[in-house]
Amino acid sequence: MEQILATTLRSAAPLALVALAGVFAFRAGIFHLGLEGLMITGAFVSVAVGDATGSVAVAILAATAVCMALSVLFWLVIEPLRANVIIAGLGLTSIGLGGTAFALAAVYDTRGSIRTDIALPRPVRGVNEGFGVIFSELSLLVWITPLIVFLAWVTLRRSRFGLRLAAVGEYPFAARSVGINPSVMRLKALLIAGALCALGGAELSVGALSSFTENMTAGRGFIAFVAVIFGAWHPIGAALAGLFFGFAEAVGIQSQINISESVPREFVLMIPYVLTIFAVWLGGLRRRRSLEAEAGYAELREPD
Amino acid sequence: MTGRLSQAAVTVILVAAAFGVVALIMGISGYSVTEVFSGSLQGAVTAKGAPSSTVRWAIPLFLIALGVTIGFRAGFFNIGGQGQFYVGACSALAVSLGWRTGPGVLVILLGTLAAMASGAVWSFIPGYLRVRFGTDEVLTTLMMSFIGMLVLQYLTAGPMRNPAGSGQTAASERIPDAYRITGSSGVSLTVLLIVGVTAALIWILLERTRFGLRVDLAGRNATMARWQGINVRRVGLASFVLAGALAGLAGAVELYGPAARLVTGFSPTVGFNAVVVALVGLLSVPGVAAAALFFGGLQSAVLFLPIVSDLPPSALVLLHGTVALLVTIRVRAKRRVAAA
Numbered sequence: 056m057e058q059i060l061a062t063t064l065r066s067a068a069p070l071a072l073v074a075l076a077g078v079f080a081f082r083a084g085i086f087h088l089g090l091e092g093l094m095i096t097g098a099f100v101s102v103a104v105g106d107a108t109g110s111v112a113v114a115i116l117a118a119t120a121v122c123m124a125l126s127v128l129f130w131l132v133i134e135p136l137r138a139n140v141i142i143a144g145l146g147l148t149s150i151g152l153g154g155t156a157f158a159l160a161a162v163y164d165t166r167g168s169i170r171t172d173i174a175l176p177r178p179v180r181g182v183n184e185g186f187g188v189i190f191s192e193l194s195l196l197v198w199i200t201p202l203i204v205f206l207a208w209v210t211l212r213r214s215r216f217g218l219r220l221a222a223v224g225e226y227p228f229a230a231r232s233v234g235i236n237p238s239v240m241r242l243k244a245l246l247i248a249g250a251l252c253a254l255g256g257a258e259l260s261v262g263a264l265s266s267f268t269e270n271m272t273a274g275r276g277f278i279a280f281v282a283v284i285f286g287a288w289h290p291i292g293a294a295l296a297g298l299f300f301g302f303a304e305a306v307g308i309q310s311q312i313n314i315s316e317s318v319p320r321e322f323v324l325m326i327p328y329v330l331t332i333f334a335v336w337l338g339g340l341r342r343r344r345s346l347e348a349e350a351g352y353a354e355l356r357e358p359d
Numbered sequence: 360m361t362g363r364l365s366q367a368a369v370t371v372i373l374v375a376a377a378f379g380v381v382a383l384i385m386g387i388s389g390y391s392v393t394e395v396f397s398g399s400l401q402g403a404v405t406a407k408g409a410p411s412s413t414v415r416w417a418i419p420l421f422l423i424a425l426g427v428t429i430g431f432r433a434g435f436f437n438i439g440g441q442g443q444f445y446v447g448a449c450s451a452l453a454v455s456l457g458w459r460t461g462p463g464v465l466v467i468l469l470g471t472l473a474a475m476a477s478g479a480v481w482s483f484i485p486g487y488l489r490v491r492f493g494t495d496e497v498l499t500t501l502m503m504s505f506i507g508m509l510v511l512q513y514l515t516a517g518p519m520r521n522p523a524g525s526g527q528t529a530a531s532e533r534i535p536d537a538y539r540i541t542g543s544s545g546v547s548l549t550v551l552l553i554v555g556v557t558a559a560l561i562w563i564l565l566e567r568t569r570f571g572l573r574v575d576l577a578g579r580n581a582t583m584a585r586w587q588g589i590n591v592r593r594v595g596l597a598s599f600v601l602a603g604a605l606a607g608l609a610g611a612v613e614l615y616g617p618a619a620r621l622v623t624g625f626s627p628t629v630g631f632n633a634v635v636v637a638l639v640g641l642l643s644v645p646g647v648a649a650a651a652l653f654f655g656g657l658q659s660a661v662l663f664l665p666i667v668s669d670l671p672p673s674a675l676v677l678l679h680g681t682v683a684l685l686v687t688i689r690v691r692a693k694r695r696v697a698a699a
């Protein structure tokens with residue numbers, strides 16, 4: 056039982072961080088399917104730089120910088136060059152997955168994984184008795200994730216920036232009419248999203264494992280995207296959805312060990328996807344309305 | 360016509376740009392670009408068995424991309440080809456394992472039909488939700504894809520697992536040779552016939568029938584199409600079902616052709632690559648065929664390359680990603696937003 060709690064928290068933190076990234080993009084009207092690619096990039100860069108410099112702080116900073124640079128590239132393609140967001144996002148994911156695997160082969164000459172001695176600090180490491188034991192394996196990032204969720208909530212729901220961002224996502228034409236530049240707002244949202252993906256990826260590699268493995272995100276970026284939808288693109292909702300999916304992952308791992316005969320693991324893993332289809336279906340009308348607003352804006356912008 | 364040509368020129372330039380970027384990355388990483396290039400040419404065209412290997416990898420891409428094409432032309436972003444492909448292959452396997460004594464032709468026919476039907480069902484669910492409730496199909500087709508991957512994983516690790524197999528990756532047992540339409544090369548007259556007839560049928564459907572016209576009209580402007588008396592919902596739903604059936608067919612061809620057994624997570628990116636192929640092929644049947652051959656050649660080259668250079672296969676994933684990132688820069692797939 057305690058084991059499930061610890062595994063849940065450890066699985067949920069990266070999901071929640073990347074889901075927050077998705078929320079920022081979603082608020083700005085961007086369906087961000089590149090989360091997976093940014094996440095694995097963050098995971099790889101933090102291990103690679105951490106191993107080279109020996110400093111976990113530098114590693115996290117480098118991962119953040121690289122993910123933000125990729126986000127600028129993504130923005131360039133979808134905003135000024137007006138590429139399709141879905142296809143470009145999936146492309147970004149492939150670039151992340153392929154690029155990290157390629158770098159693994161080119162730099163480290165291996166097809167499998169690399170290990171590092173670098174790890175995020177684990178604040179409760181010393182505790183050896185009672186309830187504390189199960190938390191001793193949790194990294195600093197897991198502990199501050201609730202704080203980041205709170206900050207994201209304040210930014211999105213209580214700040215001028217967040218309200219402007221919502222305007223851009225829901226009705227860009229109105230936003231523009233009061234002097235907001237939707238394109239610039241989207242760039243800012245994508246930059247924040249990039250940084251959050253870097254943190255999520257870093258937690259996965261230097262936080263939980265101190266190693267990087269090819270394709271180690273294993274679809275978590277997409278699960279996080281699902282959490283955005285499932286959490287009604289609200290920062291706290293998305294984080295809670297991330298927590299729930301973390302719990303599902305923990306149960307999946309447990310059932311693989313314990314009750315694999317009665318409930319196949321794959322069926323447990325299907326739950327989030329099935330639930331999401333229901334969630335999108337039932338919440339569909341709202342989404343459509345905002346898309347129509349987007350279409351109206353697009354027509355105003357390009358009357359062809 | 361000139362619009363079409365300039366569009367093709369832009370696409371070629373964008374794909375070339377993607378190649379340039381990846382070549383630059385390879386150069387910086389210390390690979391000899393000329394060596395990789397000549398090796399790729401060998402692996403895709405000139406080496407012994409290379410042309411048939413190119414065709415072998417082009418076939419699933421082509422079939423799935425045809426479905427993507429129909430969906431995009433009708434204005435829907437059906438990106439669930441991967442899952443439809445998987446459930447199709449699983450159904451085909453179920454038929455051939457369930458009816459072990461059946462005559463070859465019948466089993467293959469039945470299995471192919473089952474594959475197409477299950478692929479169609481996998482695509483019908485998001486399609487119905489889309490045309491009836493306006494549920495976003497990008498999300499639902501993506502989710503159905505993940506569920507399809509888990510179905511494959513479950514079947515190959517559980518009920519259909521080869522009991523004699525060891526190894527870490529779960530795989531089904533091999534189907535008997537009597538139930539196969541090609542050798543392991545993946546190319547035979549039967550397969551080429553199946554693919555050729557399918558392509559011809561889809562071309563006629565899109566370019567020479569009322570249905571094709573309706574698809575294009577609905578995709579371009581759903582409201583106008585509705586005013587002209589087109590049942591946009593029915594056309595949309597048909598596009599989903601056709602796309603699923605084509606991806607399912609690709610699954611059956613893969614199993615009864617080169618694969619002969621299913622391995623957990625085989626061809627993990629074929630569904631996404633097919634979207635890239637459809638877009639590079641400018642959503643026309645001949646264009647998609649050319650693009651499929653091109654990317655099939657790349658796949659074949661990557662498998663051949665380790666012989667001449669130690670380029671990792673992930674370079675191809677990187678390339679596909681770069682092409683996808685750039686290819687829609689001008690060629691925007693029509694996304695109908697005013698719902699049916």
